[in-house]
Amino acid sequence: xxxxxxxxxxxxxxxxxxxxxxxxxxxxxxxxxxxxxxxxxxxxxxxxxxxxxxxxxxxxxxxxxxxxxxxxxxxxxxxxxxxxxxxxxxxxxxxxxxxxxxxxxxxxxxxxxxxxxxxxxxxxxxxxxxxxxxxxxxxxxxx
Numbered sequence: 001x002x003x004x005x006x007x008x009x010x011x012x013x014x015x016x017x018x019x020x021x022x023x024x025x026x027x028x029x030x031x032x033x034x035x036x037x038x039x040x041x042x043x044x045x046x047x048x049x050x051x052x053x054x055x056x057x058x059x060x061x062x063x064x065x066x067x068x069x070x071x072x073x074x075x076x077x078x079x080x081x082x083x084x085x086x087x088x089x090x091x092x093x094x095x096x097x098x099x100x101x102x103x104x105x106x107x108x109x110x111x112x113x114x115x116x117x118x119x120x121x122x123x124x125x126x127x128x129x130x131x132x133x134x135x136x137x138x139x140x141x142x143x
Contacts, residue, residue, distance in 0.1 A: 003046065007037035007053075024068050028060035082132045090129050090139055096121040103137055105129060115140040 011033035018026035036053040044052065079086075090103040090112070098117035103110050114121060115130040115138045127139035 002040070003049065004037045004040035007033050007040050007049070011037065024065050024072070025061055028065050029057050032057035032060055085129055085137070086131060088129050089142070090127050090137065092121050092123050092125045092127055092139075094123055096127070096139060103127065103129075103139055105137060110137045111135055112137045112139050114138070 011030045014026050014030035014033060018024070018030060032053055035056050036049050039052050040049050078084075085105055088105055090105040090110070092112075093102040093104055093109065095101055096103065096112045096114050097120050098114050101112045101114070101121070103112040110132075112127075113136055119141065121127060121139065121141050126142050128142055129137050130140050131138045
């Protein structure tokens, strides 16, 4: 069996292992094996293939992997679902107290409670959504 084919098999095994581990290290080793396969295909002797693999793998793991992980581990920029409604403005439909009320948030009606239990918010007021618990929005009047 040709050496370049053996390097491609090693690369495929490492790539499959990377899919299951998600560490990014095995992916870098797989890429190094693909490059080494190219060197083997042009006839580089076996000891130099090992040297090329070691150099490429070391450089990839030390320099490329941290950059890849930095991009993967970035915090989520956009909020989705009910988390996206926190901080939005709402329009009071029926009086909001500590025990109940109704507000309209981006065209949808929600049950609401006053974030400050001592406040009573009149219909027609604009409020800010402070948090959402289940199907209830906790709101606070805008000043």
